[in-house]
Amino acid sequence: MPDTSPATAEINGTTLAYADRGEGPVLLLLHGHAYDRSMWDRQVEVFAGQGWRVVAPDLRGFGESGITEGIVYTEEFADDVAALLDHLGVEQAVVVGFSMAGQIAMELVHRHPRRVRALVINDTVPEAEDAAGRRRRHVTADAILTGGMDQYGRNVLAKMIAEYNVEAQPEVAARVLAMLQGAPAKGAAAAMRGRAERRDFTRLLAGLTIPVLVVVGGDDAFDGGAGRRMAELVPGAELVVVEGAGHTPNMEQPDAFDDALGAFLRGLVA
Template sequence: MKHEIKVRGINMVFDDHGRGDVIVFVHGQPFNRSMWDQQVAAFKTNKRLIVPDLRGYGETGIPSGTTLLDELALDIIHLLEALQITKATFVGLSMGGQILFDLYRLAPQLFHAMVLADTDAKAESAQSYRARLQLADNLAEKGMHFYTTQHLHQFLGKKTMATQPDVVKHLREMMESTNPLGAAAVQRGRAERRDHTIMLPNIHCPVLIVVGEEDGFTPVAVAEGMQAHINGAELAVIKDASHMPNMEQPEIFNRHLELFLQTNP
């Protein structure tokens, strides 16, 4: 069910489904909460699912200037406080995973478990920092249609592009409907993100790392590197998927998530 709440000066829109142990799904960039539709359908019958649109995305209020990942993490903390949720499993993909690192840094007591999908704990390099700021300028000046046309294929695997038109359509709709000013503000904030690699050995909740085998943004080697530094972390590599395995191979993604939840009740 869709809800709206005032959080730290903005109106945050989120879905609240089901009852039971809580799972919080954190979407990536430049997407919205609908990217988790297949997970909502699979888990809403026996879990409580909190699925927000992040600040500047989907139906949630749009900031101006720069939006740090810390800000997005704080929004989630305040949302959960308002909902009187004190413990949850957090699932974040790409930027969503980076937000989870800041969320864990700020409020580790909230974490029952963590799922990091197609993400990276490292900060930007000098080169990628400049590229991130340039991307922010391009989004603000040229808009999301231009960005989507140029980059959509990088988010999906070759088989997905060729055989799953509904997934391609959904991804395109999410990207093109994102407000470019909101996306630009977050891109500026992502340029400033912390290096969380030093925190990895100090993550003390169960962790599942998921990555699409064809992911070019955060390759399998990146996922393996994080697994090596997080005590007891599990790794699932999903074939015929790139940066969006939860949409490209939802049955397989959901199976890994379900098994992880069963082994970490």
């Protein structure tokens, strides 16, 4: 059953809403821009039923969490996650970061390395933005504030899931569009500006000694080979390409995504 009654915690001057299901080692699921924790509804239930305590927060500025206007840096999101783990009494978690939150998860490893037992990087890129990329993100943030999330959602839907799945999977397309259009514009813009200033994570990845799984949709419009680059950077990392999916494979091809994540998690406790 999808999560409908989140818990809340006062974290670093804001309120974070989160789902917390099951018992066992902790699996932390972090959503992307401009999604919310509901993108993980299926995975929360599946893995809570497989002996994991699954925590899925709404990040600052999204879903039912509080909004910080202006700019929210990747470092702030990572510190929020660490503080939420403190609030929950959790020392370590397997961290799954999707898109923007893949970068947040890598920042969490950088700033709070002892908190991350293993890392799953889902459809993100490790490099910092160049000057053109920074300008593009700030222009997008301006457009979000002036044009609103309805227009933004329509503009990016066919990149957030594979273009062919917009028609082939209308229920998934409708859920993704509803998340995008329902996101608070001020929160989405602040996060977009923060992403423009993120660090480069390639050296961090090359030095990792924890288990790492990289998952990428076979037709992710944003990938550009980033998934393979990350898997090659991390010693011993595993790469799974989910065919029939774009940027959001856990929703477009949930069976394949859950199989890949489940196999990785079983390997951690074997």
